[in-house]
Amino acid sequence: MSPEGVEDVDVIVVGGGPGGSTLASLVAKQGHRVVILEKEHFPRYQIGESLLPSTIHGICRLIGVSDKLAQAGFTLKRGGTFRWGSNPSPWTFSFSISSRMAGETSFAYQVERSKFDKILLDNSRRIGVDVREGCSVTDVIGDDERVRGVSYVDATGNEKKIYSRYVVDASGNKSRIYQRIGGPRQYSEFFRSLALFGYFENGKRLPAPNSGNILSAAFDSGWFWYIPLSEKLTSVGAVVRREMASKVQGDPERALQALIDECPMVKEYLGDAKRVTEGKYGQIRVRKDYSYSNTRFWRPGMALIGDAACFVDPVFSSGVHLATYSALLAARSINSVMAGVIDEEAAFKEFELRYRREYGVFYEFLMSFYDMHVSESSYFWSAKKVTKNTHSELESFVDLVGGVSSGEAAFTETTSVAQRFKDRSKEFADAIDEVVAGQEQSMLPLFKSSVVQQAMQESSQVQARAVLGEDAEAETPLFDCGLVPSPDGMFWSAAG
Ligand SMILES: Cc1cc2nc3c(=O)[nH]c(=O)nc-3n(C[C@H](O)[C@H](O)[C@H](O)COP(=O)(O)OP(=O)(O)OC[C@H]3O[C@@H](n4cnc5c(N)ncnc54)[C@H](O)[C@@H]3O)c2cc1C
Numbered sequence: 001m002s003p004e005g006v007e008d009v010d011v012i013v014v015g016g017g018p019g020g021s022t023l024a025s026l027v028a029k030q031g032h033r034v035v036i037l038e039k040e041h042f043p044r045y046q047i048g049e050s051l052l053p054s055t056i057h058g059i060c061r062l063i064g065v066s067d068k069l070a071q072a073g074f075t076l077k078r079g080g081t082f083r084w085g086s087n088p089s090p091w092t093f094s095f096s097i098s099s100r101m102a103g104e105t106s107f108a109y110q111v112e113r114s115k116f117d118k119i120l121l122d123n124s125r126r127i128g129v130d131v132r133e134g135c136s137v138t139d140v141i142g143d144d145e146r147v148r149g150v151s152y153v154d155a156t157g158n159e160k161k162i163y164s165r166y167v168v169d170a171s172g173n174k175s176r177i178y179q180r181i182g183g184p185r186q187y188s189e190f191f192r193s194l195a196l197f198g199y200f201e202n203g204k205r206l207p208a209p210n211s212g213n214i215l216s217a218a219f220d221s222g223w224f225w226y227i228p229l230s231e232k233l234t235s236v237g238a239v240v241r242r243e244m245a246s247k248v249q250g251d252p253e254r255a256l257q258a259l260i261d262e263c264p265m266v267k268e269y270l271g272d273a274k275r276v277t278e279g280k281y282g283q284i285r286v287r288k289d290y291s292y293s294n295t296r297f298w299r300p301g302m303a304l305i306g307d308a309a310c311f312v313d314p315v316f317s318s319g320v321h322l323a324t325y326s327a328l329l330a331a332r333s334i335n336s337v338m339a340g341v342i343d344e345e346a347a348f349k350e351f352e353l354r355y356r357r358e359y360g361v362f363y364e365f366l367m368s369f370y371d372m373h374v375s376e377s378s379y380f381w382s383a384k385k386v387t388k389n390t391h392s393e394l395e396s397f398v399d400l401v402g403g404v405s406s407g408e409a410a411f412t413e414t415t416s417v418a419q420r421f422k423d424r425s426k427e428f429a430d431a432i433d434e435v436v437a438g439q440e441q442s443m444l445p446l447f448k449s450s451v452v453q454q455a456m457q458e459s460s461q462v463q464a465r466a467v468l469g470e471d472a473e474a475e476t477p478l479f480d481c482g483l484v485p486s487p488d489g490m491f492w493s494a495a496g
Contacts, residue, residue, distance in 0.1 A: 002149065002163030009033040009130075011334060012150055012164040014137045014177055017046065018055075019306030019323035020170030021120040024129040025063040026331035030490065032338060034128075035162060037135040037152050039171075042121050043114035045280045047197065047287065049235050050077065050110055050214045050227050050317040053095055053402045057105040059324040062489065065123045072119060074109035075212040075228050080401065083217040083265050087375045090217075090265065092210055098398045099391065108402075110212060110227050110235075114280065140167060140180040140302065147180070147301030166301060166334050170327070173307040181304055183295035190367060191291035191313040193222065196248040196256050197237030199281035203228075203273040216315060218372060219263035221247055223315065226266055233281070234273070236266065239289065239314070252284035289314060293359060297352040300344060303330045310359050315369065316401050318362045326355045328489070336491045342483065347492055350483045357478075365400060 002008040011027050013020045016038035028034045060066055079094035096106035109116075125131045134155030141149040141161060149163035169177045178185070205211040205228060215226040222240035229235055238259040240247050248255050253275075260267050276282050293310035297303060306323030333347035380393035475484040476495060483492040 006149075006161050006163055008149075008163045009035050010164060010338065011035070011166045011168065012037065012162055013129075013168045013170055014150065015039070015169070015171035015175070015306075015308070016042065016121045016124070016131060016133070017117055017170060017172055017306065017323065018120055018320050019308075019327045020168070021117070021124045021129075022059055022063055022324045022327035023168055023170060023305060023331050023334075024124045024131075025120075025127050026328060026490065027334050028124065028127045028129045030335050030338070032335075033130070034124075035130045035132065035164075036121070036124060037137050037150070037162075038121070038131065038133045039136040041133045042118045044117070046113035046117060047195075047237075047285070048314070048317075048319045049113055049229060050225070051108045051116075052317060052321045053101050053105055053108045055321050055324050056108045057101075059328060060120075062328070063120070063123060064127075065119055068119050068123065069109065069116075072111075072115060073230075074111045074116070075230060077108045077110050077212050077214060078106065078209060079213050079398070081206055081210060081213045081215045082376070083215075084223070084369075085218075085372055085375050085378075090215075091376045092206075092213065093394065093398050093401070094210070095398060095402050097392075098395050098402060100399055101402050107212075110214065110229055112229055112233075137171065137175075137177060140177060142180070142301060145300065147299065165338065166303070168330060168334075169302065169304045169308045170306050170323070171308050173311055175308065178294060178304050178308045181294065181296050181299055181302055185292050185294050188291035188293075188312075188363075190370075191289075191363075192242040193239045193289050193313065194242070194245055194248050195237050195239045195287045195289050195314075196252065196259065196284065197225075197235065197287075198252075198256055198284040199229075199276040200234045200236055200270055200273040201232050201276060203234035203236070204269040204271065214317065215265075215269070217263055217265045219259075219266075221259065221262060224259075224263050224266045225314070226269060233276070234270075236260075236270065238263075248286055252286065256284055291363070293356075297355060298330075298348045303333070303348065303351065305330050305355075309355065312359060312362045313366050315366060316362060322355075322359060322362070325358060326351075329354050332485060332490060332492050336493075339491065342492050342494070346481050346483065350479065350481045350492055353479045353481070361400075 010032040011034045013024045013034065013036045016036045020036055024034045024036050056069065060069060078096065079092060081090050081092040083090045095101040121131060135152050137150045137152045139151045140147050141151060141163070147167050149161060150167055151159065151161045154160050171177050206213055206215060212228055217224045217226065221244040222238060225235070225237045227235040238256065240259070247259060260270060291312045294304060297309050305326040307319065309326060312318060329351045333351040336342040336347045337344045377393070380397045477484050482495050484495045486493045
């Protein structure tokens with residue numbers, strides 16, 4: 001119970017990034033009183049501009065922003081182009097190779113995060129969330145039993161308190177609120193990189209139809225991302241290994257140029273380009289992108305989602321996917337407990353297990369992907385082994401990096417799998433020929449992992465549910481808690 005005279009709501013969300021706004025929308029849709037406390041005033045700058053189809057066609061459809069995103073003019077991302085591994089030539093995958101992302105769901109967007117995040121936050125407001133910008137949460141209020149609210153400084157500098165049944169920390173990687181969940185944050189020994197990034201105008205584009213692809217180019221000190229944000233604007237960043245940290249020190253302009261000079265493909269693409277030097281894109285920024293995971297993701301009354309809980313190396317653009325997917329999982333738990341259908345322990349255990357598993361998939365996959373001594377056909381062939389499906393190696397790989405599973409092809413559209421295969425048969429056959437021609441017999445141990453297979457299944461079900469709603473097939477539980485998503489995807493329910 002809140003002390004008399006102190007504001008009391010159902011859920012407080014700390015941070016209005018994609019994780020926070022998604023969770024708030026999904027809980028407010030059930031009629032609960034939700035407050036977002038956001039430190040900044042939107043639109044605000046954020047890194048993390050390349051998105052996955054599972055976010056756009058799964059989560060964004062569930063929260064009701066698909067039309068707004070379609071109208072925003074974001075660059076269409078049909079896949080990825082890599083200069084990576086032992087192959088000296090760039091290789092490309094397209095999401096449409098996957099039958100699960102065929103047709104209308106075979107793309108994602110490259111977004112200016114200031115615009116994308118504002119669309120999601122405004123949407124929360126539209127749904128009924130009380131969004132308060134310029135409000136910085138300073139601490140969590142709680143006792144041994146549970147978390148009960150937060151203290152914050154409002155936009156006029158006044159210190160305030162709000163009580164709630166749940167506090168969700170979605171405050172990203174810089175805030176310290178997560179410490180109040182208990183248990184330390186564990187940093188990866190493997191992924192300890194530094195990123196140095198800026199923005200350029202008039203950079204070259206990949207040939208059509210791949211001009212909107214993310215380009216990832218490895219070089220001796222690390223790798224570059226090259227993300228076409230609009231016809232003119234490109235986001236360019238170097239991710240360098242920890243032992244190369246001296247390369248991102250000193251004058252940032254010079255450091256970035258020196259790294260560009262080390263990477264022939266990016267150097268060529270920026271041959272006629274000019275770095276943006278004014279406005280929000282005028283700064284060269286440095287970010288430690290060390291991967292980490294908290295030892296706990298929840299305690300009674302509080303949960304961590306998005307970067308507040310964990311982060312994994314950005315090479316597969318999984319950050320916003322993990323933030324919004326964890327928001328969906330936590331929203332289900334909150335909705336279920338508040339509706340009195342599942343007890344708190346079971347609901348949040350399910351949230352944590354599924355979230356950890358999804359994080360683990362990307363983590364494990366990335367460890368293998370950093371093996372530069374194999375060619376792309378080795379990644380594709382191994383992906384087929386892990387998914388155990390009847391489709392091509394390339395398709396298995398694309399499912400993994402697109403954030404969708406291998407077994408739920410019919411769910412992404414209402415037409416049948418067979419029809420979609422027929423429609424796309426030429427592109428698909430060509431792709432298979434390419435893979436078979438370069439196939440290697442080595443197999444990465446990662447792809448034997450059952451955790452990878454399970455997580456792929458779940459993320460496709462998210463997309464399927466968004467498209468088909470209550471018509472989606474019944475699911476089987478993944479863990480001992482025995483919980484499955486309800487037909488509308490908004491709650492947990494006991495299987496059976
Ligand atoms: C170098 C690099 C490249 C990346 N590239 C990609 C990419 O291409 N694609 C991708 O998907 N991801 C990428 N990411 C990851 C991505 O940036 C994050 O995973 C994503 O933004 C996480 O979303 P979130 O909602 O958890 O947090 P955020 O987007 O960080 O939002 C958190 C919000 O909380 C607010 N906040 C913080 N503290 C407080 C407080 N005390 N009180 C109130 N509000 C607070 C902040 O102002 C912010 O608005 C990249 C990351 C790095 C480091």
